[in-house]
Amino acid sequence: MQKLGVHGGHNGPNLGVVEMTVALHAVFDSPTDKIIYDVSHQSYVHKMLTGRAQAFLDPAHYDDVSGYTNPKESDDDFFSIGHTSTSLALASGFIKARDVLGNHENIVAVIGDGSLSGGLAYEGLNNVVTENSNAIVIVNDNDQSIAKNPTGGIYTALRKLRESNGQAEDNFFTALGYEYHYLADGNDLDQLITLFKSVKDTDHPVLLHVQTEKGHGFAPAEANHEKFHAGGPIDLKTGDYKGAGQPAGETYDAVLSDLVFNKLKQDRSVIALSSGTPMIIFNQEQRQADTTDYGDLNKNQVVHQGSKVAIFGVGNLLGLAKQAAAKLAEEGVDATVINPRYLTGLDTELLDQLQADHQVVVTLEDGILEGGYGQTIASYLGDSAVRVQNYGLQKAYPDRYDVNELLAQNGLTADNIAQQALKALN
Numbered sequence: 001m002q003k004l005g006v007h008g009g010h011n012g013p014n015l016g017v018v019e020m021t022v023a024l025h026a027v028f029d030s031p032t033d034k035i036i037y038d039v040s041h042q043s044y045v046h047k048m049l050t051g052r053a054q055a056f057l058d059p060a061h062y063d064d065v066s067g068y069t070n071p072k073e074s075d076d077d078f079f080s081i082g083h084t085s086t087s088l089a090l091a092s093g094f095i096k097a098r099d100v101l102g103n104h105e106n107i108v109a110v111i112g113d114g115s116l117s118g119g120l121a122y123e124g125l126n127n128v129v130t131e132n133s134n135a136i137v138i139v140n141d142n143d144q145s146i147a148k149n150p151t152g153g154i155y156t157a158l159r160k161l162r163e164s165n166g167q168a169e170d171n172f173f174t175a176l177g178y179e180y181h182y183l184a185d186g187n188d189l190d191q192l193i194t195l196f197k198s199v200k201d202t203d204h205p206v207l208l209h210v211q212t213e214k215g216h217g218f219a220p221a222e223a224n225h226e227k228f229h230a231g232g233p234i235d236l237k238t239g240d241y242k243g244a245g246q247p248a249g250e251t252y253d254a255v256l257s258d259l260v261f262n263k264l265k266q267d268r269s270v271i272a273l274s275s276g277t278p279m280i281i282f283n284q285e286q287r288q289a290d291t292t293d294y295g296d297l298n299k300n301q302v303v304h305q306g307s308k309v310a311i312f313g314v315g316n317l318l319g320l321a322k323q324a325a326a327k328l329a330e331e332g333v334d335a336t337v338i339n340p341r342y343l344t345g346l347d348t349e350l351l352d353q354l355q356a357d358h359q360v361v362v363t364l365e366d367g368i369l370e371g372g373y374g375q376t377i378a379s380y381l382g383d384s385a386v387r388v389q390n391y392g393l394q395k396a397y398p399d400r401y402d403v404n405e406l407l408a409q410n411g412l413t414a415d416n417i418a419q420q421a422l423k424a425l426n
């Protein structure tokens with residue numbers, strides 16, 4: 001809790017499975033027995049019990065582990081994962097491999113009810129049972145995805161099972177071929193241990209439907225499951241998020257959600273689909289009703305018109321482009337700032353105009369430099385007198401990095417950008 005207080009993370013999912021994780025490690029022999037977590041956003045207690053407690057107890061080590069399972073950290077972690085609905089498919093591979101090798105360890109998959117809505121989960125449910133050998137699937141049912149589950153489909157089936165203490169006649173899991181057990185008090189350690197012991201070393205697929213409470217033990221998280229699914233540092237007394245780490249100024253997320261909310265207000269037939277990540281898709285009809293001029297395609301937005309130096313800030317780096325322009329202004333250079341708005345396709349009319357009164361064109365992007373946006377600009381201007389300076393990231397696999405540090409390592413600071421532009425001018 002102290003770490004969540006200053007560090008944030010997946011609060012509710014982890015608090016909900018403290019007892020389950022302790023029971024799993026009490027009964028099963030990890031890593032010989034394999035415990036595979038769906039999403040793996042609920043693996044904090046697993047990490048504490050498998051040699052990584054320091055990363056939760058000692059602030060100096062908080063960043064030693066990631067928020068998900070990671071085979072590089074421990075032999076008890078089998079996958080680097082973060083997507084929902086994968087655990088059963090992954091477990092079915094382990095089951096197959098074990099059986100081919102003639103081994104006998106337990107394969108345990110833990111999947112939340114929210115993750116059970118993903119298509120891959122159904123393929124996994126089918127494949128696990130097809131192998132017809134040891135498999136222990138735990139459905140961690142807290143009746144909550146990130147947001148509330150809808151009614152209908154699997155969620156009505158789960159509710160009927162919960163309300164009948166696992167006795168409902170329609171049982172999706174037994175129909176598929178699983179031996180089914182229901183545990184109403186999935187936050188009770190003793191009952192969990194008894195249940196797990198009773199199915200350990202089974203020779204056929206078993207499904208344990210375990211009802212837990214998201215955020216268990218922390219009153220604010222018990223009272224508001226969605227708010228405490230995940231978030232930044234929390235005031236542990238009041239349960240309020242401290243709000244640190246919020247990006248300053250306007251963000252692309254905020255612009256998008258304002259736009260979508262306005263559309264939704266104006267037109268009840270507008271539907272937004274989201275996977276819990278900021279991703280919105282409009283259908284063809286909505287686009288036709290939309291008044292946006294798509295003939296505008298590839299037109300860049302000149303945020304500020306200056307001369308000599310033009311800075312293109314791609315996406316989130318538009319802010320940095322403005323900061324670099326402010327530094328240049330201190331040196332008497334009134335730089336043009338451009339929001340390209342399109343990652344593919346160039347505004348060639350604008351680029352042709354720039355050649356008339358600009359000597360330096362700078363591009364900033366927070367993607368890989370090689371083959372990136374900036375290089376398409378450089379290629380277009382390659383035959384002109386304009387000097388092009390491209391900033392982006394070296395190709396690498398940074399793990400748990402500080403965004404500003406990573407940008408700085410790649411020269412992406414307002415000071416450096418301004419200095420290099422001045423050098424090119426002189």
Ligand SMILES: Cc1ncc(C[n+]2csc(CCOP(=O)(O)OP(=O)(O)O)c2C)c(N)n1
Nearest residue numbers: 013082083084112113114115144145275276
């Ligand atoms: C493919 C994919 N879609 C969406 C998400 C966003 N997401 C993260 S966890 C989650 C569901 C959480 O609900 P549940 O599986 O019930 O676990 P709980 O957090 O309630 O323990 C979702 C939709 C994701 N990680 N991967």
